[in-house]
Amino acid sequence: MIRALYTAATGMQAQQLSIxxxxxxxxxxxxxxxxKSRADxxxxxxxxxxxxxxxxxxxxxxxxxIQVGLGSRPAAIQxxxxxxxxxxxxxxxxVAVEGVGFFQVTLPDGSQAFTRAGAFKLxxxxxxxxxxxxxxxxxxxxxDGAIDVSIGQDGVVSAIxxxxxxxxxxxxxxxxxxANPAGLRAVxxxxxxxxxxxxxPQLGTPGxxxxxxxxxxxxxxxxxxxxxxxxxxxxxxxxxxxxxxxxQTADEMLRASNAIVR
Amino acid sequence: MNRxxxxxxxxxxxxxxxxxxxxxNLANVATPGYKAERVLFRVRPLDEGTAAxxxxxxxxxxAQVAQVATVRDxxxxxxxxxxxxxxVALTGPGFFVVSTPRGERYTRQGTFALDGEGFLxxxxxxxxxxxxxxxxxxxxxxxxGNDGTITVNGSQVGRxxxxxxxxxxxxxxxxxxxxxxxPGAVAVPLDATAVRLEPGAIEAANIDAVTGLVELIxxxxxxxxYMQAMTRLDQVAERSITDIGRVG
Numbered sequence: 033m034i035r036a037l038y039t040a041a042t043g044m045q046a047q048q049l050s051i052x053x054x055x056x057x058x059x060x061x062x063x064x065x066x067x068k069s070r071a072d073x074x075x076x077x078x079x080x081x082x083x084x085x086x087x088x089x090x091x092x093x094x095x096x097x098i099q100v101g102l103g104s105r106p107a108a109i110q111x112x113x114x115x116x117x118x119x120x121x122x123x124x125x126x127v128a129v130e131g132v133g134f135f136q137v138t139l140p141d142g143s144q145a146f147t148r149a150g151a152f153k154l155x156x157x158x159x160x161x162x163x164x165x166x167x168x169x170x171x172x173x174x175x176d177g178a179i180d181v182s183i184g185q186d187g188v189v190s191a192i193x194x195x196x197x198x199x200x201x202x203x204x205x206x207x208x209x210x211a212n213p214a215g216l217r218a219v220x221x222x223x224x225x226x227x228x229x230x231x232x233p234q235l236g237t238p239g240x241x242x243x244x245x246x247x248x249x250x251x252x253x254x255x256x257x258x259x260x261x262x263x264x265x266x267x268x269x270x271x272x273x274x275x276x277x278x279x280q281t282a283d284e285m286l287r288a289s290n291a292i293v294r
Numbered sequence: 295m296n297r298x299x300x301x302x303x304x305x306x307x308x309x310x311x312x313x314x315x316x317x318x319n320l321a322n323v324a325t326p327g328y329k330a331e332r333v334l335f336r337v338r339p340l341d342e343g344t345a346a347x348x349x350x351x352x353x354x355x356x357a358q359v360a361q362v363a364t365v366r367d368x369x370x371x372x373x374x375x376x377x378x379x380x381x382v383a384l385t386g387p388g389f390f391v392v393s394t395p396r397g398e399r400y401t402r403q404g405t406f407a408l409d410g411e412g413f414l415x416x417x418x419x420x421x422x423x424x425x426x427x428x429x430x431x432x433x434x435x436x437x438x439g440n441d442g443t444i445t446v447n448g449s450q451v452g453r454x455x456x457x458x459x460x461x462x463x464x465x466x467x468x469x470x471x472x473x474x475x476x477p478g479a480v481a482v483p484l485d486a487t488a489v490r491l492e493p494g495a496i497e498a499a500n501i502d503a504v505t506g507l508v509e510l511i512x513x514x515x516x517x518x519x520y521m522q523a524m525t526r527l528d529q530v531a532e533r534s535i536t537d538i539g540r541v542g
Contacts, residue, residue, distance in 0.1 A: 043321025
């Protein structure tokens, strides 16, 4: 009796987690470079009351035994690294990655973080920084008074300086690839950090070794599909409801058995 | 005591076992690759086990219900698109093979990922087996074909192994979406023509929530009826003791 109560409760907890993940996806529908996540579930352990293969008579065996499942558990919250939509902004320091690759920025504590959000700005030292002021790594400075900045598909940054007709190369943007980008740890602020399961960053020129090329004047939107998330919300809510019915049933049965003692 | 009370109790216990199974199925309605479980019952005559005594007709009437087995419904679950290239749904027979410290285990949950060394793993981190053991993918854009062939940047690097156990797989659920082979289970590897895979998709649990709800109602009302019968039986006993036993 009590078993069914707890089994159903694990199902409700699982659905709650699923809704939490969907809520975060929806909250970030307009976050540049955001990648949606998905909660994956597995069944919990089984209580074996009669082992499969246990003898049922001297000559026969019970083929499947008696096993009681104890519910479900979250196995992983997986980031889905599909391409987001491109938005044209016209801003010369907005860069989107077409395909695989992350920009690398240096955090205030000196460690590296990775991002798909290419909305760069200049800081007071004329360095290219992300929206939170963290400088790109390798660092790129735009000379003072540059008239026009262009970023090539291969990450070459060139600027037209006053009095010059042609562009001068001022830096080279690099992107990082990972063996398993889904293994990166999200640290908020559009940033991801390396973990043991992501593998080390492989920094290089965009467009080479399967790295995606860059697109100046565009931003990569989130890859959240509102319709898909809403469907997820509905199925999550209904699954939550149906599991709560199992609890209600267990409760009713407990009440009925209490009633036989007058 | 009247032996009917034991018959009623066995029915109530059977209802509880069914409730456990329904709760388990409903709790896993969102678990990819989950297969619904059912409990099987049989009639057990009260005189069972006392073979020396000839089966009496009275005992046959007053039988009990006994749970004999948990069986699993291995039918296909609905397949939905996920957009993740390493999600692989089986749309035909068979199971994926993963290696665990306890030996080979089988699963229908094809929500795979890569680990830091490029090995294809399940969400639990166990390595997925290919035709030649662990599958390690070189750097690049990975894709899975309908027969399980894995290509990276267009060149073939391996094939996901799919094994079948025939019509009624002798498999035991172990939790974590894994199945262990029961005694007598024979895993037959499927060749490329027999494997049916849908890349970028997930096989959902083969649970019908409506059937689950109906079963909940049935279990609940059945249990209530057993409890009612118990109360009536108790009243009969009470009457027999107080009324028949009344003197004068």
